[in-house]
Amino acid sequence: MPGVTRMQSLLFLLLFTSFIFLNSVNNVNAGITSVFIRDEWPSVDIPLDNEVFAVPNEHNAPQQVHITQGDYDGKAVIISWVTADEPGPSKVQYGTSEKNYEFTADGKMTNYTFYKYNSGYIHHVFVDGLEYDTKYYYKIGTGDSAREFWFQTPPEIGPDVPYKFGIIGDLGQTYNSLSTLEHYMQSGAQTVLFVGDLAYADRYQYNDVGIRWDSWGRFVERSTAYQPWIWAAGNHEIEYMPYMDEVVPFKSYLHRYPTPYLACKSSSPMWYAIRRASAHIVVLSSYSPFVKYTPQWVWLSKELKRVDREKTPWLIVLMHVPIYNSNEAHFMEGESMRAVFEEWFIHHKVDVVFAGHVHAYERSYRISNIRYNVSSGERFPVPDKSAPVYITVGDGGNQEGLAGRFRDPQPEYSAFREASYGHSTLEIRNRTHAFYHWNRNDDGKKVATDSFVLHNQYWVGTTSSQSYVSLSMILNMANPGIRINWLWH
Ligand SMILES: [Fe+2]
DSSP states (O other): OHHHHHHHHHHHHHHHHHHHHHHHHHHHHOOEEOOOOOOOOOSOBOOTTSGGGOOOSSTTOOEEEEEEEOSSSSSOEEEEEEESSSOOOOEEEEESBTTBOOEEEEOEEEOOEETTEEOOEEEEEEEOOOOTTOEEEEEESOGGGOEEEEEEOOOOOOTTOOEEEEEEOSOOSBHHHHHHHHHHHTTTOSEEEEOSOOSOGGGSOTHHHHHHHHHHHHHHHHHHTTSOEEEOOOGGGTOOBGGGTBOSTTHHHHHHOOOOGGGGTOSSTTSEEEEETTEEEEEOOTTSOOSTTSHHHHHHHHHHHHOOTTTOOEEEEEOSSOSSOOBSTTTTTTHHHHHHHHHHHHHTTOOEEEEOSSSSEEEEOSEEOTTOOTTTOOOSOEEOTTSOEEEEEOOSOOTTOOOOOBOSSOOTTEEEEEOOOEEEEEEEOSSSEEEEEEEEEETTEEEEEEEEEEEOSSSTTSSOHHHHHHHHHHHHHHOTTSEEOOSOO
């Protein structure tokens, strides 16, 4: 009958439309494994006589200069450097105009041995009482060997304070590392969130371990002397090397790279938190005890309660070992920390978790696996709007090379993954929006490859979705070659 036929046709049309719609939704959410491959430079460290490791000419001139945030809220810095020939003063002269140093701060000096290597004289000076949003010039060393640098303090803590972070991991000291560092320095980011594995000095033996810590300090000075790097420790910092009687974990790292852990009531420099601009940044240690009742667990439980999203809307967690990783390299290594902390991340609506360790790039959807327990049978991660985005940026370019083997098929939780070197930036615009980019190192240029608008988890829904669309459209028009994913974040 013609009526039935029309009904059947309508039904068919409805089914067909639903099929197309559902397919298109699936396509939006399907993860992408990038097939991009380009020749990389060999994964070997740059020779020590290369100019990137140059020692300053003058006798006992400060070298390996680096700064990090010194307090909880960004009104202090810790300035560190090494003198090679004699101790010299642990003194910083500083002020707000060039060559005019109104203030002086005194610190302390330390050194250590590693096998038969004797470190240089390592200076750490705490400089506090700084004004927000101010450029400071500083001078270290004495006489002709004195050196001068500058840094910019962050704006005062506030919910809509824009700020641009860079994220780098597993850097090492190869030509690929140099490419990452140079590309990062073009980004305009103001502070580095470093997710562990600094020098890869533990790839060497005997006295060369210490020597490669020194060369790395000189290598990164071009950035670390001028803006804070926020340090998290990785496995290459452990340096448990009993064959030469070196069994104290993190010995080189802890002597060289201080953190402001006391300001946040942490009991160890390995885990701590800072607040900077509109972000609350929590740094965890994958290689320190973290199970229930341990100092790191107790501290984190309290620190997460101190987070005030009205003041610092953005809650960012750094750790070395990724909790969600679909690369064959280091697969499941983050599972123990996931079992302990994932529920807290969701309860406290962490915005994003940055990790390294895997020498590739990967980004997850917002997913969680907190319903799993050893007897529940709920084995799979599920979409969870309260969960953070997990991003692995272990692609700094160290001598171990790329982790090129992703698991197949790509798990549903994995949104984008690519085995290339690069770095990320997170540009916070206000309390609701941040622009995120992962920048691949291409031949001599950086290419924004994975990009999206990150919506704040606490303030989500306070701005109309129309503005999300508009922002995405603007970004898409400005960067037609890159992916903008605004649906999921
Ligand atoms: Fe690692």
